[in-house]
Amino acid sequence: MVSFFLQEKTYALTLTPLAMSLEELIPSRHMKTHLYPIMIRTTLVLSTLCVALSIPFFGLVMALIGSLLTMLVSLILPCVCFLSILRDKVTRIQGLLCIFIITIGAVSSVCGTISSVSKIIDKLNQ
Numbered sequence: 494m495v496s497f498f499l500q501e502k503t504y505a506l507t508l509t510p511l512a513m514s515l516e517e518l519i520p521s522r523h524m525k526t527h528l529y530p531i532m533i534r535t536t537l538v539l540s541t542l543c544v545a546l547s548i549p550f551f552g553l554v555m556a557l558i559g560s561l562l563t564m565l566v567s568l569i570l571p572c573v574c575f576l577s578i579l580r581d582k583v584t585r586i587q588g589l590l591c592i593f594i595i596t597i598g599a600v601s602s603v604c605g606t607i608s609s610v611s612k613i614i615d616k617l618n619q
Contacts, residue, residue: 508537550616553609560605568598 515533545551572591576583583591 508534508541512537550613553613553616557606557609557613560602560609564598564602564605569595569602572598 512530512534515537516530519529548554572595576588576591
């Protein structure tokens with residue numbers, strides 16, 4: 494049950510930037526009402542539902558994308574950017590910690606990707 498609520502919040506957080514960028518395209522005189530934001534968000538949710546129902550193993554594809562991109566964006570890229578921006582000012586401990594975090598992120602990404610790909614292959618062979 495807790496997993497469901499966590500996924501529900503993650504879904505809303507994922508759609509919010511897209512909805513906000515679409516809302517910026519609407520002229521400001523129309524944004525006085527809440528009708529347009531409600532229509533945009535409803536359309537996004539319904540389109541996601543249609544995609545999820547039309548692809549037989551949508552969850553597995555999303556797990557694959559998540560395992561590849563989440564670790565890259567949340568662990569690997571921040572450390573790489575930190576090391577590249579502060580190249581000469583990084584202490585030895587900071588450098589080792591960044592390398593450790595990059596390694597953990599890469600290993601986690603590889604394990605998640607292998608798991609997702611194997612489950613997709615199993616689903617295709619059924």
